[in-house]
Amino acid sequence: MSDTQLEELRAQAVHARERYQLYKAKSYASRPTSGARMRELQRIYEYAEARLHAAEAEQRAAGADAGTQAS
Numbered sequence: 550m551s552d553t554q555l556e557e558l559r560a561q562a563v564h565a566r567e568r569y570q571l572y573k574a575k576s577y578a579s580r581p582t583s584g585a586r587m588r589e590l591q592r593i594y595e596y597a598e599a600r601l602h603a604a605e606a607e608q609r610a611a612g613a614d615a616g617t618q619a620s
Contacts, residue, residue, distance in 0.1 A: 550604050550611075558601045565590075565597040 569590040576582040 550608055555601075555604055555608060558597070558604050562594075562597040562601040565594040569594040 569587075572582065572587060572590050576587065
């Protein structure tokens with residue numbers, strides 16, 4: 550995975566986390582919110598984080614593989 554793709558996944562994860570946190574804060578402020586919307590935003594956030602962690606793990610594994618092949 551390229552650095553550009555990894556940065557894009559990071560940006561998506563940050564965006565999803567911020568949307569979820571803002572909506573959660575809205576619910577704490579006694580403003581009208583939807584439980585279904587909260588769950589949807591949480592699911593989107595968790596999925597984005599999982600994709601990011603998988604991509605970072607893949608990049609680390611690729612770097613480790615390259616390091617052992619160079620030896």
